Amino acid sequence: MISSDGIRGYNDMIILHLVLEKPSYGYEISKAIKERTEGAYIIKETTLYSAFTRLEKNGCIQSFYGNETNGKRRTYYRITETGREYYREKCREWELTKKVVEKFTA
Amino acid sequence: MISSDGIRGYNDMIILHLVLEKPSYGYEISKAIKERTEGAYIIKETTLYSAFTRLEKNGCIQSFYGNETNGKRRTYYRITETGREYYREKCREWELTKKVVEKFTA
DNA sequence: TTATCGTACTACGTCTGTCGTAGTACTTAT
């Protein structure tokens, strides 16, 4: 499994990548992460929702309510221009981190 | 630059990689990281020394004093069998993390 | 002689992101 420290710092990127594709909400995103990684990474609910709060505070995403009539009301998030830029920056950082870490692998 | 959260979780791996090559000490390791990454990653002193403490507590490294007669006395660290195993594990985890994060890059 | 630079740490407190635990609320299937 993936440790939280190993992926830490890329949770934001993962979430932004998904809301970049289309506005989404917590449960859907957590499912998407699980499916796309074939179960290798299952984000904790608390981690995900606290990331939403942080990203909205930073102006990276914007929340709005869905209009579904049944079930609990969902909070959807869409990416902002700030979020797009932040995402690109995180991608560049990832490329650099990859090069750095690779130098110290067996 | 590399953010601390991006590399967090791999500091231990980096340090273990270096003491695996040969027993070493703080200052030398910090220099080595800087040089090998061409300045892309400069580990903070406090981060490095607190990692030493942690890794010794975990049984991954063992400290011993150098016998240099001039300058301040150095604390050297050598890797243990536990440390080797932990290093290998971290390398496997890195491979997995890489695959996971890649799926969410642009 | 005095000061500064480089080496080699140690101590202490703060911050952030992650996580454990628990609870709320509504729907559908058994």
Add this chain to the structure above:
DNA sequence: ATAAGTACTACGACAGACGTAGTACGATAA
């Protein structure tokens, strides 16, 4: 009626990274 699945929210704890500061020694330059 109950459980399972959906969709969150609240609260507190923890660990690793970091800022700041201080200690200690040697070599070199002014």
